Amino acid sequence: AAITWPRADNVLRLIQQRLARLSPLALKLARCAALAGPDLSSPLMSQVLGLRPLDMADAWSELEAAQVLRDGGFAHDLIAEAARALVPKAIARALHAQIAGFLERSDGEPMRIADHWLAAGEPRKAVPHLTSAARRAHAAWQRTQAADLYERAATILRDAGDRRGAFDAFFAAAEAASQAAGKA
Secondary structure (H helix, E strand, C coil), X not given: CCCCCCCHHHHHHHHHHHHHCCCHHHHHHHHHHHHHHHHCCHHHHHHXXXXXXXXXXXXXXXXXXXXXXXXXXXXXXXXXHHHHHCCCHHXXXXXXXXXXXXXXXXXXXXXXXXXXXXXXXXXXXXXXXHHHHHHHHHHCCCHHHHHHHHHHHXXXXXXXXXXXXXXXXXXXXXXXXXXXXXXX
């Protein structure tokens, strides 16, 4: 007889039910951690949630004991996905903006800062980080990636009515793309 595996949405629902049994503070930490993704850290959580690190200790331990967090990250991608799904969209946008601001102040990785600003619904604030990530990719000889990032920035600038900025970013994208094709 064939084994019937639960569908992905059923698994997520089961994980969400498990998360719902956590204490309110542990659930709050899990939700914020899910949005923070690879940038999850005690200082970030403390800043975004407005808590002192020591105030989070018991809830953090609870998440580890419940096998939600392990080694400073989620124990499994499905748990992170389930926790992310428990955050209402309007709240998620506000949290992404706070996470992006924290990462800006702590010299975080430009692409992740851009991703948080985009998730926050603030594409203009993502532009300098997209171009910074593009410059890094260009310097690492990842010309195709650099071209894609410049083009994303250009599209945002064009949509915002910044024709000059869009032109410059499209030009940088074209230059990187031509170098990727071995024409430079």
